[in-house]
Amino acid sequence: MNHTKRSGTPVKRSLKVALVYLLVGGLWILFSDAAVERVVSDPEMLTRLQTWKGWAFVAFTGGVLYLVMLRQFQNDRVMLDRQLGQQEEIRRLSQFQQSVIDNANIWINVLDPDGRVLIWNRAAEEISGYSSDAVTGSDTVWEKLYPDPDYRAWVLERVSRIMAGDEEAEGLETTIATGHNGNRTIAWNSRSFLDAAGRTAGSIAIGMDVTEPRAAESTLKARERQLRTIMDNLPGMAYRCLYDEYWTMKFISSGCRDLTGYEPDELIDNRHLPWVDLMFADESDAVSSAVDDAIAAAEPFSVEYRLRRANGDIIWVWERGRAVEDDGGMVLEGIILDVTERKQLESRLSEMATLDPLTGQFNRRETDRILQEEVTRAERYGRKLAILWVDLDHFKDVNDSRGHAVGDEVLRSISLRLADSIRTVDTLGRFGGEEFIVVLPEMSVDEAWDVAERLRVRVADEPIRVSDGDPLTLTISIGVAVYPDHAESAEGLCNMADKAMYQAKDQGRNRTMVFSQVAGTIESDKSGEA
Template structure:
């Protein structure tokens, strides 16, 4: 075996003195002229050697993975020419069972029995490298998912500051992630109380599913969103933030609103239809039971409407119904409910309104309808009048049917008294007001 002459400054070691390395918990190799001269117990275990003879005297080239050969041998040559410690490097090696492992190795020059050599220590990094690869693959998959998903993934801290948001946010709100990260999530809500409510629910039950909300886009548009998120806790179990996804459901909500409108609105006049009006009356009756505030119900019926249809046709009749509904709505408060029961019959609910106030409203409606003839051509218009039957809601009322029956009786009385008037139903009598 031939050895090169070592630099004068190299450390000196004899092979007989290497036995001390067997007690170390890290792997140690000693080699010179690319031949392995010593391997301690841990090194033999990493190389899966049954005996020292499988390793000692073998060339290091035999164990270095082919694609890493040039890089590793170049480091060995540099080390042989100096007394510097080679910094740690990772490379692949073959074991005696021809399995591939990754080791992290560092080495330095020393004198071995008066000849130059290298002592190297290394760790088995195979499992760590495999774990890092899994993490890189997982991170790559996560980033691919974040970059391609339509929904927006986000994470906020305990103070509501956005710490992460996926790239998909640009397609939804128009902002880049960098323009959002670091800002309070609440600033993108047109109603910041909506964000507070979201956080309160998450803190209470730990998650939300399809929580409704709205956000403001960069161009000022308000969009509807659906939020599904879970709570984040720190190591002490304290609230640390929220993470989850939200999606743009504006098109869905617009369609739902249209369907709701079709289900609740009269197709001709655009006001509430019969079903919705009766549901609303039920809700307001329940409120009346709780608060006992004055409430009146009126049924309005256009006078001689059949004659209008017969003489002028149904298109003119539709025009009369439409213009009548517009005239009535111009006199109502925002709290009043006005709907079409069917045909020429309409329902008016006046909440928090005394008999006197409702009577005053009814008289204004009567007068305004009279003052608004419906023009059916440039030369012809139709004079329209309406009869109104009214009743006050009583504490003994248990259903809307009894209230409507009283209002209908009052309407019949108004018709029999000559039309174009309001009649009130009371428990003892019908009182006319022209």
């Protein structure tokens, strides 16, 4: 309709010009002839003037026609130049579409206001699996890309809002069904555009295929969830910390809560307190030294130390880790486990291996070991060393008359009195049955005698209370031997002290006797029979 209107305008203008020319020409002929006839009566002159008048009219109209045609040709030239410029612009736009849009490695499509495809570049063809010829000028591609009706309705509703200018899509992700490569995830940036009159002319959309990155992200998230689950279910605490004086924590698993009583956020970056403050100062240096040695050897480290929990409890932990490079610096990564129960078990096992189960004093093997060490030390530094061999008097009568349970109570009670009556540097051990040994470092014969007498008197003067019946009054016999006066070996000292103890028994019991080197005799006791 607009084309017909525009085509009719030059015809009307041409008719108007022709009518004006005829009107002017007719009036000129009519009035000019009449005027000339009134002025000139000579026929020859009249003919000549009419001829001149005709040529003048021709010249005038020819000039006017020249000016009109010149103007028209100039306008035509301007129009032709404009058309040529438009054609060149169209050619350039076509080249731009070919070189930029079509060859772009991202999906570019343009829609008209009705949702029909105007532009569908090569990347769109490759990603979607649908050719430009198959989708251009049509809106059926939506059903192919989004076969699910509900999902398609949601997508088209977003397209409508973009077309109306109500919103612009930035990073909007949709999943399309391609014609050749299964489902793909596309991230869209889209907006509407206007024509010269300010009306919506359509929308342009740029899409990026993010299927692989999203799959990688999904895999990474799944691995992170798996790792977090593993970390949260570890029997201890996983960590990453700086290799500095505070052991500044940069990551701590949730196991920190059960291990230390603190929330992970309280210890990360030393927000509440640094990790080193949970450690004991006298152990921190040893831990640091062990870690330093492991790093120097490029090996993992394993350390055990005590921690003070938030509630004040003391626990033992075992830490296993290694140093790793991180952004040009060094950090420590590892795991920390609560080994308090294991340490307690080790302590109990150690006690079982070194202590007598009945009395709680050192057993024979441990007492032998300590005695050997003390003899070696006495020899190295030229010091004295005394031992006391203690034996209960008439202990068999207690077992026979009161039973072995009461006998056990007696042994425990006697051992506690002996242990309570010696120095912390001294050692009390049970050698078996009712025999005990007391190791007295740096003691002479007289000093050892005094200690032995103190032990003998205390046992004899304090009745033993037992659970079955009346208290019991018992005595002990003690033999004394001193290094190097009587022997220079642990075995020799034991033999000499044992002989002195049996001599005390022979002398009537409840006595202290010192071994004498003279003809194998025994020095008489100073106390006499009690």
